[in-house]
Amino acid sequence: xxxxxxxxxxxxxxxxxxxxxxxxxxxxxxxxxxxxxxxxxxxxxxxxxxxxxxxxxxxxxxxxxxxxxxxxxxxxxxxxxxxxxxxxxxxxxxxxxxxxxxxxxxxxxxxxxxxxxxxxxxxxxxxxxxxxxxxxxxxxxxxxxxxxxxxxxxxxxxxxxxxxxxxxxxxxxxxxxxxxxxxxxxxxxxxxxxxxxxxxxxxxxxxxxxxxxxxxxxxxxxxxxxxxxxxxxxxxxxxxxxxxxxxxxxxxxxxxxxxxxxxxxxxxxxxxxxxxxxxxxxxxxxxxxxxxxxxxxxxxxxxxxxxxxxxxxxxxxxxxxxxxxxxxxxxxxx
Amino acid sequence: xxxxxxxxxxxxxxxxxxxxxxxxxxxxxxxxxxxxxxxxxxxxxxxxxxxxxxxxxxxxxxxxxxxxxxxxxxxxxxxxxxxxxxxxxxxxxxxxxxxxxxxxxxxxxxxxxxxxxxxxxxxxxxxxxxxxxxxxxxxxxxxxxxxxxxxxxxxxxxxxxxxxxxxxxxxxxxxxxxxxxxxxxxxxxxxxxxxxxxxxxxxxxxxxxxxxxxxxxxxxxxxxxxxxxxxxxxxxxxxxxxxxxxxxxxxxxxxxxxxxxxxxxxxxxxxxxxxxxxxxxxxxxxxxxxxxxxxxxxxxxxxxxxxxxxxxxxxxxxxxxxxxxxxxxxxxxxxxxxxxxxxxxxxxxxxxxxxxxxxxxxxxxxxxxxxxxxxxxxxxxxxxxxxxxxxxxxxxxxxxxxxxxxxxxxxxxxxx
Numbered sequence: 151x152x153x154x155x156x157x158x159x160x161x162x163x164x165x166x167x168x169x170x171x172x173x174x175x176x177x178x179x180x181x182x183x184x185x186x187x188x189x190x191x192x193x194x195x196x197x198x199x200x201x202x203x204x205x206x207x208x209x210x211x212x213x214x215x216x217x218x219x220x221x222x223x224x225x226x227x228x229x230x231x232x233x234x235x236x237x238x239x240x241x242x243x244x245x246x247x248x249x250x251x252x253x254x255x256x257x258x259x260x261x262x263x264x265x266x267x268x269x270x271x272x273x274x275x276x277x278x279x280x281x282x283x284x285x286x287x288x289x290x291x292x293x294x295x296x297x298x299x300x301x302x303x304x305x306x307x308x309x310x311x312x313x314x315x316x317x318x319x320x321x322x323x324x325x326x327x328x329x330x331x332x333x334x335x336x337x338x339x340x341x342x343x344x345x346x347x348x349x350x351x352x353x354x355x356x357x358x359x360x361x362x363x364x365x366x367x368x369x370x371x372x373x374x375x376x377x378x379x380x381x382x383x384x385x386x387x388x389x390x391x392x393x394x395x396x397x398x399x400x401x402x403x404x405x406x407x408x409x410x411x412x413x414x415x416x417x418x419x420x421x422x423x424x425x426x427x428x429x430x431x432x433x434x435x436x437x438x439x440x441x442x443x444x445x446x447x448x449x450x451x452x453x454x455x456x457x458x459x460x461x462x463x464x465x466x467x468x469x470x471x472x473x474x475x476x477x478x479x480x481x482x483x484x
Numbered sequence: 485x486x487x488x489x490x491x492x493x494x495x496x497x498x499x500x501x502x503x504x505x506x507x508x509x510x511x512x513x514x515x516x517x518x519x520x521x522x523x524x525x526x527x528x529x530x531x532x533x534x535x536x537x538x539x540x541x542x543x544x545x546x547x548x549x550x551x552x553x554x555x556x557x558x559x560x561x562x563x564x565x566x567x568x569x570x571x572x573x574x575x576x577x578x579x580x581x582x583x584x585x586x587x588x589x590x591x592x593x594x595x596x597x598x599x600x601x602x603x604x605x606x607x608x609x610x611x612x613x614x615x616x617x618x619x620x621x622x623x624x625x626x627x628x629x630x631x632x633x634x635x636x637x638x639x640x641x642x643x644x645x646x647x648x649x650x651x652x653x654x655x656x657x658x659x660x661x662x663x664x665x666x667x668x669x670x671x672x673x674x675x676x677x678x679x680x681x682x683x684x685x686x687x688x689x690x691x692x693x694x695x696x697x698x699x700x701x702x703x704x705x706x707x708x709x710x711x712x713x714x715x716x717x718x719x720x721x722x723x724x725x726x727x728x729x730x731x732x733x734x735x736x737x738x739x740x741x742x743x744x745x746x747x748x749x750x751x752x753x754x755x756x757x758x759x760x761x762x763x764x765x766x767x768x769x770x771x772x773x774x775x776x777x778x779x780x781x782x783x784x785x786x787x788x789x790x791x792x793x794x795x796x797x798x799x800x801x802x803x804x805x806x807x808x809x810x811x812x813x814x815x816x817x818x819x820x821x822x823x824x825x826x827x828x829x830x831x832x833x834x835x836x837x838x839x840x841x842x843x844x845x846x847x848x849x850x851x852x853x854x855x856x857x858x859x860x861x862x863x864x865x866x867x868x869x870x871x872x873x874x875x876x877x878x879x880x881x882x883x884x885x886x887x888x889x890x891x892x893x894x895x896x897x898x899x900x
Contacts, residue, residue: 164732172737179742180749298888302880304828306835306852307873310861318862325862412735419740423832427856437744441837449748453741460738 157472165465172457176450177229238451243443249451252436257455259328260432264421265463267353268414271360276406278361279368280399283376293365301362305420309355309427316351323351326429352428356421367409371402404475411467415460422456488813491893498889504882508691508875515688523689523846527670528680531858532865535675535683539661540668545639547666549659557657562628563593570624574600577621580610597628675867677851678858683867690846691875694827697761697847698879701826704765706819709772714803716773717780727773734770742767743829747838757840757847764829765822772818779811813894817887824883831876848872 232238238249278297282290300308317325329335330344375381375398384394425434433452440448472478492498571590578588581603590596606622636656640649663669674683716727734742746763747755783789783806792806827848833839834849835856842850851872855861860868 168733168736171733175737175742176745179745298884299877299881302824302884303873303877304831304880306832307877310856310869310873314861314864314866318864415736415738415740419738419832422740423835426835427861438836441744441748446748449744453745457737457741461736464736 154472154478157478158469161465161468161472165461168461169458172461173230173233173454176454176457177226180446180450233454239447241440241445241448243439243445243448249447252448253433253451253455256432256436257459259430260422260425260434261459263349263352263425263430263432264356264418267356267421268360268417270353271357272364272406272410274357275361275364276368276403279365280372280402282365283369283372283402284395290369294369297362297365299362300358301366303359303362304423305356305359306423306427308359309352309424312351312355312358313427324348328431348428348430352424352430355424355428359420359424360417363413364406368402368406371405372398375399375402404471407467407471407474411464411471414463414467418456418460418463492890495889495893497885497892501882501885501887501889504878505886508879508882509695512688512692512695515685516692519685521682521685523686524681526680527682528676530680531676531678532860532863532868533672533676533680534865535673535867537663538670538672539663539666543666543668544661545653545655547661549655549661551656551658552660553658558634559594561657562597565627566593571596573620573624577610578603580613581608600625600628674871675865677868678854678860683851683871686846686851687848687871687875690848690851690872691879693757693840693845694830694848694876695823695879697757697764697830698823698827700758700761701764701768701829702819702822704762705769705822705826706772706815708765708769709818709822710776710815712769713773713776714780714807717777718784718799718803718807720784724777728777731770731773731777734767735774739767739829740832743833744836744838747833752841755839755841757845760830760833760840761826764826764833768822768825768829772815772822775814775818776811779814780807783807783810813890817890817894820883820887820890824880827876827879848876 236250238253241247241249241252244252275297278293282293303311313325317323324330324347328345328348329341330348333341333344335341378398378401381394381398384397422432422434422437424430425432426438429435433456437449437452439445440452493502568590574596575588575590578599579585583599583603588596588599604621604625606625609618634657636654636659638651639653639655640651642648643650672682672684674687677683677686712727712731716724716731743763746767747760750759750763789802789806792802797805830839830847831849831852834847834853837853839849839853840847842854852869855865855869855872858865858868860866
């Protein structure tokens with residue numbers, strides 16, 4: 151394991167740096183905009199809520215919590231301290247719930263939906279792309295245009311189409327939510343079944359969206375590798391086709407893993423819209439309610455959480471890549 | 485240049501994508517010239533009128549009637565009035581009075597009505613039937629009687645002095661008007677949306693605005709990407725390190741998050757279509773930077789660049805004359821991709837309620853947002869959302885086809 155240490159430390163350092171930068175951006179961006187957040191919040195409070203004690207409490211709490219009248223630097227340290235403690239203040243739109251509470255109840259839905267869906271879509275997409283490059287002919291001619299078209303459907307478009315076909319018309323699956331509206335979360339059979347049924351449509355629409363782009367990428371990678379000199383050489387040497395194909399796809403796979411690490415942010419972004427269409431109780435729907443409710447603390451916190459999720463996922467993928475790519479082992483051995 | 489263009493237009497993929505895109509562009513440009521209705525005018529009172537030809541009832545009464553004796557007119561009229569629910573209710577009754585179920589066909593209106601007239605008896609009591617249900621059957625029977633009559637409908641006008649109704653005209657079941665002679669007819673090929681706006685006209689205007697947003701976002705992103713990529717690739721050293729650090733940073737931080745944060749902070753009042761486009765451009769340049777930098781690095785030490793350096797040309801001269809022409813194809817491809825990404829990003833932002841202000845211009849995203857808010861997808865109002873998805877997908881599809889077509893030409897390794 152020692153050989154990898156340098157690679158891992160390097161990646162870990164990069165992960166921490168990006169985390170800090172994301173944190174800074176999350177803090178600075180809203181404050182760079184014309185009109186400081188306090189003014190915005192006060193005006194929003196004035197137009198929004200009917201619960202006057204709630205308004206008072208939030209305003210007081212917000213002023214204390216973020217120290218909005220103090221200098222920028224001090225504000226930043228207060229912000230860091232609060233985030234470290236997981237304290238994001240009250241949610242404007244769902245008072246008296248705290249932001250941390252809202253996020254806690256939605257984050258696992260998103261994690262449980264998106265990461266399995268993206269991984270499954272990635273695996274299927276790469277297999278199809280590789281097959282298409284290897285088999286060529288009619289398989290390729292059918293699969294490629296379909297993949298290009300599917301990958302160009304926006305994620306919400308795919309979600310709407312799936313919803314209309316399978317939930318509204320065929321009535322095989324429910325149209326919205328994460329579980330039946332008449333159930334209370336518990337470990338009973340009926341609840342678990344309801345969760346599984348509600349899971350299908352969001353899951354498969356994310357999988358389908360992921361497949362298209364991955365298949366296209368894998369196909370061009372595999373074609374490139376199949377034409378490489380080592381393949382020709384191996385063929386002249388009389389090595390069995392099956393074995394060559396194994397090498398080719400291992401080589402073609404590596405850039406795809408890097409690609410996944412780079413594009414997981416975009417994928418998660420798309421999947422958030424699929425959640426919104428299905429009113430899945432995850433972070434996507436939370437953002438929507440936060441935007442509609444002009445809920446600044448919630449938006450800020452959710453965007454930070456999503457960023458951290460994406461950064462961690464991409465870090466994990468790079469760890470896997472480090473183990474899979476023999477060149478890294480070789481480089482460290484020198 | 486001429487040779488390159490010829491080569492490009494020999495690629496079937498590019499030509500296919502190009503023709504779809506040009507088709508969309510043509511429709512967007514020509515449609516407003518032909519149909520000059522303002523796209524955001526609210527014409528319908530009520531939500532989601534289905535697609536069709538809307539004929540003024542008032543005007544058709546005034547138009548010259550033509551008598552056409554069509555045999556199936558009565559059957560069609562009844563079939564049109566008799567909903568699926570009513571048909572099922574009739575079947576239920578017939579089954580209850582012991583008509584064999586295989587003799588009832590709810591799709592066959594004439595036979596069903598015949599069975600109904602012979603078997604229905606308001607006085608008959610069926611065990612287990614609620615009073616409400618029995619009243620429903622009485623009402624149903626009444627409305628059917630009205631439909632079956634061959635009498636005309638009287639048109640009466642209120643006398644201004646006495647207030648009494650005076651019959652002015654009778655519309656017989658066999659009266660027809662010629663649609664060309666009715667002065668006021670409005671064709672709504674895609675119905676109306678939740679506000680009562682003509683969806684097709686709105687869609688064309690929205691496509692136009694979305695394309696503009698895409699172009700602005702694409703150009704902003706490509707310009708930033710190109711400049712940073714050239715600097716990083718050609719100058720190298722510390723500049724390269726700094727630019728690549730920022731680029732890598734923006735690559736891993738999801739741009740959706742940045743978009744949401746920025747557009748929320750801008751505030752609803754200041755969010756015009758142009759602002760949104762610039763914001764999208766500012767958050768999506770990094771792919772272009774990477775691609776350009778990689779190209780420039782591979783060009784940097786070519787002989788012709790070195791020769792140019794030895795001749796004492798300035799950096800800007802070298803970049804303009806010795807590097808840019810070689811990466812032009814990549815830049816065009818990046819621009820095409822950025823345009824399609826920009827249109828998608830606008831749609832996503834609008835669905836979240838962070839798109840351009842709703843009052844001024846329609847965009848594809850805003851149309852989608854309103855359709856979703858009014859649950860068009862669950863109510864089955866396909867005309868409010870499906871055409872929007874199709875247009876977005878077609879634009880993205882055509883742009884991507886053009887892109888892969890170009891890729892195959894400029895990247896020989898990908899040729900089959």
